[in-house]
Amino acid sequence: MFFKELETDRLFLKNISLHDREFILEQFSNNEVNRYLFDAEPIADILGADEIINFYIQSEPRAQHRWILVRKSDGTKIGTCGFHCWNKSKGFCDIGYDLYPDYWGKGYMVEALKAICAFARNDMKVRDINACIFIENDKSIMLAEKLGFTFNGQIKDEIFRDEKYPHKILTLNCTI
Ligand SMILES: CC(C)(COP(=O)(O)OP(=O)(O)OC[C@H]1O[C@@H](n2cnc3c(N)ncnc32)[C@H](O)[C@@H]1OP(=O)(O)O)[C@@H](O)C(=O)NCCC(=O)NCCS
Known part of the structure; x- marks a missing residue:
């Protein structure tokens, strides 16, 4: 498996799976989470969650991956982050991330993104990571x-x- 699970001080970054469908439904039906996400409608039911998950668990090699942020202290799922549109030959990918609002303002996402950007640099060997x-x-x-x-x-x-x-x-230039 190319996309591996990661760990930070306070978080496990667990590969997304169909076990996360309830959390994904809660996350991507939430108005605050969706407020500035203009690439898809908020999801309304568990089938919407399955659609998101199935996109990220297609067999490898694939151009996208998503991790679930799981808080080490109590096992709570607090958000997701990952990559899509990975262009291996040109060496770039896009990044995406979201936290459930209860967990904003605690530095969890910066911690998670440091880990996945290091993965993009060292394992995916990308030159640029783009955030839209x-x-x-x-x-x-x-x-x-x-x-x-x-x-x-x-x-x-x-x-x-x-x-x-x-x-x-x-853009994050990973070569510097
Ligand atoms: C974007 C988003 C993830 C940012 O969340 P966030 O909580 O601000 O980000 P972090 O988890 O990294 O936390 C940083 C904040 O925690 C504070 N903080 C508290 N404890 C901290 C710690 N131990 N370490 C680092 N920062 C800490 C920081 O000072 C910062 O607060 P500030 O914004 O007042 O300066 C969140 O707003 C979100 O999920 N939005 C909805 C989805 C979305 O729009 N995604 C992006 C699409 S482009």
Whole structure:
């Protein structure tokens, strides 16, 4: 298995599986989590959760992976993070992440992303990791900047529900 489970001081980063369907439903039906996510509608039922999970557990090699953040102290699932659109030959991928709101403001995501960005650098051998972030998603922009992502000047409009939503592209150069 190429995508392995990871560990940080406070978290297990467990590979997503169908055992996570209840958590994924809770997470991606939550209005606060979905507020700035303009790539898919909030999910409404367990089939929506299965669809997300099945995307991330397709057999390897695959261009995407997702970890579940599990708090070591009590085993609680608190969020997810991972990669998609991994272009192996060109050496880049996109990053995605989300925490259940009860766990915001405690530094869990920065801890998880440090670990998966190290995995991208050392195991996936990517040169660039891109984060596509809605311009008003201040928390996500601050988090990415904390990790060394920089705005590369590119604003990309995502079309969602027939509206344009401008997103900044921030990039982490893994060769530096
Ligand atoms: C984006 C998102 C993950 C950011 O969550 P977050 O809680 O701000 O990020 P972290 O877990 O890294 O926590 C950082 C905060 O914890 C604080 N903190 C507390 N204890 C800490 C510790 N031990 N170590 C580091 N930071 C700590 C930091 O100061 C920071 O607070 P601040 O934002 O007031 O400066 C969250 O807002 C979210 O899930 N949003 C919905 C989904 C989403 O929009 N995803 C991104 C799409 S592009």
